[in-house]
Amino acid sequence: EKQFAVLGLGRFGEALAITLSELGCNVVVVDKDEEKIQNIANLVTYAVQADVTDINALKSIGLKNVDAVVVSITSDINSSIMGIVNAQELGISEIYGKANNAQHEKVLLKLGVKKVFSPERDMGERVAHNLFSGDFIDILELDTNHSIVEVESLHIWEGKTLEQLNLREKHGLNVIAIRTLDVLNASPVASDIVRSGDKLIVMGENRSINEINKLSR
Amino acid sequence: EKQFAVLGLGRFGEALAITLSELGCNVVVVDKDEEKIQNIANLVTYAVQADVTDINALKSIGLKNVDAVVVSITSDINSSIMGIVNAQELGISEIYGKANNAQHEKVLLKLGVKKVFSPERDMGERVAHNLFSGDFIDILELDTNHSIVEVESLHIWEGKTLEQLNLREKHGLNVIAIRTLDVLNASPVASDIVRSGDKLIVMGENRSINEINKLSR
Ligand SMILES: Nc1ncnc2c1ncn2[C@@H]1O[C@H](COP(=O)(O)OP(=O)(O)OP(=O)(O)O)[C@@H](O)[C@H]1O
Ligand SMILES: Nc1ncnc2c1ncn2[C@@H]1O[C@H](COP(=O)(O)OP(=O)(O)OP(=O)(O)O)[C@@H](O)[C@H]1O
Structure with missing residues (x-):
């Protein structure tokens, strides 16, 4: 101890x-x-x-x-x-x-x-990035190009299955979990449907993540 | 702007x-x-x-x-x-x-x-948790029970495929990426082999993650 x-x-x-x-x-x-x-x-x-x-x-x-x-x-x-x-x-x-x-x-x-x-310096830098990108999302940086982040589901995603959305093909994003209200689905499958208000935890290149973040605003 | x-x-x-x-x-x-x-x-x-x-x-x-x-x-x-x-x-x-x-x-x-x-207060609290758990690992908390964290691969994992390790069955952990030296494999497959020195980015219950962290020291 x-x-x-x-x-x-x-x-x-x-x-x-x-x-x-x-x-x-x-x-x-x-x-x-x-x-x-x-x-x-x-x-x-x-x-x-x-x-x-x-x-x-x-x-x-x-x-x-x-x-x-x-x-x-x-x-x-x-x-x-x-x-x-x-x-x-x-x-x-x-x-x-x-x-x-x-x-x-x-x-x-x-x-x-x-x-x-x-x-103070660390948070000053972090807050600058948050203010610049317009949100205070928690990001886990995997390396200089890849991150894991939670995004609001886009309206155009609602009612579709993960398979239909095919985010990996379209955006290079791997959906590793879905949060519905406060319940976390940590083993999402292709047939899972994205509902209005769901948050998707995605992994991918920073460029793709920024793209999705801009679309969701 | x-x-x-x-x-x-x-x-x-x-x-x-x-x-x-x-x-x-x-x-x-x-x-x-x-x-x-x-x-x-x-x-x-x-x-x-x-x-x-x-x-x-x-x-x-x-x-x-x-x-x-x-x-x-x-x-x-x-x-x-x-x-x-x-x-x-x-x-x-x-x-x-x-x-x-x-x-x-x-x-x-x-x-x-x-x-x-x-x-100062935020980092004081975070550092306290790091000193207590003995490491300064970056953790992304998904909810009160689930997190994503990077762990050193255990010696007993080396040379085995992800399928053989079956971390999901044994520890309830989902391996979402593998870092070999500085190269990130963000789409790991069942046949991927874990090498000495690899870091696994895993998602799962905090209890399972703490278990693995203790084993890796
Ligand atoms: N009324 C004021 N008008 C303009 N500047 C001010 C005023 N009062 C204090 N400052 C300036 O605010 C700055 C921050 O001062 P303060 O002592 O509050 O910092 P601090 O909280 O210790 O900062 P940090 O912890 O971020 O280093 C100083 O550079 C000081 O000159
Ligand atoms: N020589 C010393 N021996 C014991 N305590 C000291 C000494 N010098 C300063 N302190 C104490 O260290 C504490 C921190 O002081 P300091 O002004 O450096 O904080 P700070 O960097 O502004 O802290 P923070 O940003 O974390 O609020 C104070 O409570 C002060 O009384």
């Missing part, structure tokens, strides 16, 4: 610590802000007010016994770096960090951090 | 504005910080230093002609709210906002914002 430590209770660190706790993990949190520590104290295993640049404070917390550490401090780059270096000094090898920008990310990777998180 | 305005050049707003520009959209950005405006000026259509609480400044920028506005200011909740209210006063109906916390999010939704973004 893994033990985690989260250093820095910004919005990312707080959500991470609380969710890990809800999943049943042991979570130690550290922050220099007394009020944040008090507010989270009964939601995690152990909450301690301390400065992450102080290795003795981290040692006395028992950070040595933790399996993985997430350093989620970005406004003070020195604290971010010292937090990571101190965790490494205490023998922790699995360390993650939140980065403030590309340069900070480079430094974290050079320090040997296992993975760097940039939630 | 849609016109966008981004108010507030934090990490989220900046990534959003620059990505929209790279996608070929017209983007106006507003921030009270002169330096940020100068640094982004040649990356977007139009960058203006202004205070979003000043409706006349927004009017003189030509915000009335924009189709959608994203207000990405969170440290100053008053600026966030005034930015949204001013955009509405200028007749813009498609407005998005970044929220600092759950309470801020409630207010934005009450104001009629179309969608609220909380990148």
Whole structure:
């Protein structure tokens, strides 16, 4: 059973610590802000007010016994770096960090951090693509050219069987599931009929998917 | 062709504005910080230093002609709210906002914002699930019980055909694609052989997927 430590209770660190706790993990949190520590104290295993640049404070917390550490401090780059270096000094090898920008990310990777998180930049880019394409559809990218996406069935598809629609021939799309109201049909067959309001989960080239998305609006 | 305005050049707003520009959209950005405006000026259509609480400044920028506005200011909740209210006063109906916390999010939704973004909280929760399950696999959730995920092929699968593996019978998993090195086979057939190092993209119940994930480690 893994033990985690989260250093820095910004919005990312707080959500991470609380969710890990809800999943049943042991979570130690550290922050220099007394009020944040008090507010989270009964939601995690152990909450301690301390400065992450102080290795003795981290040692006395028992950070040595933790399996993985997430350093989620970005406004003070020195604290971010010292937090990571101190965790490494205490023998922790699995360390993650939140980065403030590309340069900070480079430094974290050079320090040997296992993975760097940039939630604001990542979502900014994703939302830009959503606003550009006009929808907030969940897409699973299989590679640079293929994706899996859920599309609203077109009116012209209603009442037809998958065999009649022949999306594979016409659009290069493989229908891998059909959602009718909230019921998922994960083994669609050629004789299945597409109903008004159905959503089709399709796999295919991005170009074909974009084509279908445009038609459905 | 849609016109966008981004108010507030934090990490989220900046990534959003620059990505929209790279996608070929017209983007106006507003921030009270002169330096940020100068640094982004040649990356977007139009960058203006202004205070979003000043409706006349927004009017003189030509915000009335924009189709959608994203207000990405969170440290100053008053600026966030005034930015949204001013955009509405200028007749813009498609407005998005970044929220600092759950309470801020409630207010934005009450104001009629179309969608609220909380990148730090969302990624904090997602990373918690990844750390808990021990991997950072991309998952597409079809509903509360079914997902699509990519798994490493198990050693005991190597050299067998999909028909021999019969994952549908044994594990309730539908193999919808096979990735060999970087080549994607998006139309797998029963006679396809699974090779060492192949990744299988499977669809099925979450319980079955978790089972396979555990076996593959
Ligand atoms: N040296 C330090 N020791 C302990 N805690 C610290 C130290 N420096 C900053 N913190 C804490 O780190 C937390 C995160 O601060 P920061 O301003 O970097 O967050 P942020 O990147 O804006 O977070 P988010 O975007 O996730 O909301 C704060 O609660 C702050 O008190
Ligand atoms: N009234 C205002 N008018 C114009 N710009 C503003 C106003 N208030 C804040 N800003 C700008 O908004 C930007 C975002 O600030 P804020 O501190 O809220 O970001 P943030 O939520 O930490 O951003 P992120 O997490 O996306 O990095 C800053 O560049 C700031 O100059």
